[in-house]
Amino acid sequence: MKKVLIVLLAAASVAACKNEDKKMTDAEIAKQTNDSLTGNTTFTKAEGDSVKPAIENTTIQWMDSTYTDLGKQKEGKEIEITYRFKNTGDKNLIIQTVTAQCGCTIPEKPEQPFAPGEEGVIKAKFNGSGHGETRKEVYVTANTSPNANHTLVFRAELVK
Numbered sequence: 001m002k003k004v005l006i007v008l009l010a011a012a013s014v015a016a017c018k019n020e021d022k023k024m025t026d027a028e029i030a031k032q033t034n035d036s037l038t039g040n041t042t043f044t045k046a047e048g049d050s051v052k053p054a055i056e057n058t059t060i061q062w063m064d065s066t067y068t069d070l071g072k073q074k075e076g077k078e079i080e081i082t083y084r085f086k087n088t089g090d091k092n093l094i095i096q097t098v099t100a101q102c103g104c105t106i107p108e109k110p111e112q113p114f115a116p117g118e119e120g121v122i123k124a125k126f127n128g129s130g131h132g133e134t135r136k137e138v139y140v141t142a143n144t145s146p147n148a149n150h151t152l153v154f155r156a157e158l159v160k
Contacts, residue, residue: 057145058089063119070156077128082121083138083152087114094143098122101137104129122152133157 063084073079087093098109107124114120124138138152 056091058091061086061088068154073156075158079126086119097141
């Protein structure tokens with residue numbers, strides 16, 4: 001009985017070693033994580049899956065300054081800020097994330113891709129909280145090269 005059990009365990013071990021599933025190395029995991037953060041994500045085809053296209057990088061031009069001075073604004077009054085951009089590359093521009101520095105600013109992320117040459121707008125609403133000078137940042141991640149991360153800044157002097 002012991003011999004049969006040993007033979008079965010040995011056969012199972014050999015079968016497990018021949019498993020065709022590839023385990024990712026630490027370097028491959030790190031590269032995939034870095035690529036997904038920078039917009040260089042590539043997809044591989046698993047057995048039975050269709051091939052998904054890789055996200056390709058493009059370029060962006062901010063039509064206005066990425067720094068907006070709103071001057072004096074009334075405390076507590078909601079302020080809408082817009083940042084216009086243009087896809088200056090030859091691939092679709094995909095805005096992946098738009099976040100704000102704090103909860104007092106609510107950004108809007110465009111959902112659709114922007115074709116080469118197409119223009120778009122990123123909007124943010126600031127609730128006007130605080131007193132005196134304030135400076136807030138909006139962070140944009142897109143499939144852009146050489147930098148996937150963009151910081152949009154606005155400043156205001158909040159008065160009563």
